[in-house]
Amino acid sequence: MYVVSLALKSLWNRRLATVLTVVSIAFSVSLFLGIERIRIGAHEGFAHTISKTDLIVGAKGGTVQLLLYTVFRIGSATDNMSYESFEEFSQHPDVAWTIPYSLGDSHRGFRVVGTNTNFYKYYQYLRDRHIQFEKGNEPQGVFDVVMGSAVAEKLGYKLGDPVVLSHGVSDVSFQEHGDKPFKVVGVLKRTATPIDRSLYITLEGMEAIHMDWVDGAPPLEGQGVDPKDLSADNIKVEQITAFLLGTKSRISVLQLQRDINDYEFEPLMAIIPGVVLGELWDGISYAENGLRVVSFFVIVVGLLGMLVAIYNSLSERRREMAILRSLGVGASVVFRLMLYESMFLTGIGALLGIVLMYIVLLVSQPLMEESFGIFVPIEGLSLQEGLYLAAIFGFSMLLAVVPAVRAYRNTLYDGLTIRT
């Protein structure tokens, strides 16, 4: 027991070096754990951007492309599909629900999604969360629009404000649907998914703003349809871009996917979102691995700092060891003394690192969710993290053997000679 207290007192005697070492270990541990949590948070968020949807169906094209424009609202579709096909699959006996998406317009850089009430009823993300309203309610009329939370916040819209949509999805659009302004009737709650960054109108609304266009150009002044004449009853939806689909039983997913891919009236494609999300993540995971490598080396550097600090202290402690030796302390005890010092430094450093990580997470959690859509839950240490910590501890013990062996050898060599 006196060895432990000697080790502690010796460390306290060199407190500046001790504190610096502990702090550097704490920083590296918190950085490592923090990066790991953010990485898992990003992966979780990504993998659960959309949940419970069994298939996403669109015109034939690239699978990743289909996923990107339906789920992430990035890029655009090469082709639309007919509303008839959508209706046919909606009525398929294995299908529980469908959510149609009609895309292609935007508002000041944010995508506009034409959909129906199923979206508000069936869409799920982050495992089991549904779309909820912060204010207002679903669009009822043809020219009603609902805002994603990020859109409402960024553009500062309130309920009742008029909104003019733009044709096309580029940030700067030259063609505006100025003849048919919309009215904000609802704002969605934050989801921390791409849902927040879109505006939602009805399929009829989407059809209405394009119905009087001729050859891809807006109607001339005075020749357009007066919006007052339009209602959901007299608009026939012809096309949609894609639709999401939930099955009654997951067993039928693969068969349904095959049926859609082989659909004879129109070239369609169905993807399983989880599978394509996985492919997409694999494609960008090199960045993730890069992060892990960096944080691993941060740990190594932190522990090497400790090694240097202890090693440096050895020469000035040779006489201390000779004194202990004269008092009956064995060389093996000297070895242990050095190990205890490293254990203490790593242990306190790691504990401090964990505390630091929680503090940083607590402070940065809202910021990360807001700015990057990464939700990092604040929860206890996971088994995986426990293993990481054990590995860090083991590695530091391995490093600690170096100065310990050195001290052991010095002690044997010096005997009772006081070297100064």
Next chain:
Amino acid sequence: MSQVVLKLNDVKFSYRNSPVLIDIPNFEVKQGQRLFLYGPSGCGKTTLLGLISGILEADSGEIQVLNSSYSNMRGRSRDAFRGDTLGYIFQMFNLIPYLSVRENIALPCRISSKRRERTGNLDESIEALARRLGISELLDRLVTGLSVGQQQRVAAARALIGNPAIIIADEPTSALDWDHREKFLDLLFEEVERSSGTLIFVSHDQSLKPMFPEIVSLVDLNKASRKESCT
């Protein structure tokens, strides 16, 4: 007749690949002796002390401390035995810098349970020793601020606590001026006598000889000492 506390019999020692450094046919120290071991540098003084304290192992012959032979002990038990039976005072830098004076003095009792048992009430013993050595007011100070003379008295207290059978003092006064040397030696004698211990005082300083009842010269004792360098 007093008991023999230290006995060397035909002890030979050499470092690896070096000529024989120690060759002592016979050397005995009896209990209660205050022995001046005159050892100019180059006579194997440090090596002999290493052998006596069990740090070094003799190549041949036998070293007995309190009738126990080192050759029957393994490394760890030699270390423990040293802690139990020997008090050691170095020339200088005797103290652990990060412990207080009191903790330094108490250290042997933390390491050796036998010394702890012999001490009785540790705090009282430390205070009594400190009083007699004139370092009472230093007890709760850190050792870093002490003068050399004070340090050596603290070192003496540490060597004496728990009444070890043999006190080995390796040039403990060489850093002190003459006045302090005499005073220090008087105190040391007194305390060794009080604890019925034995003092082996090693020094190259002939001027101290008159203060000791028994004097042994390492030059005569060690057959391997080279006459030309060891005078």
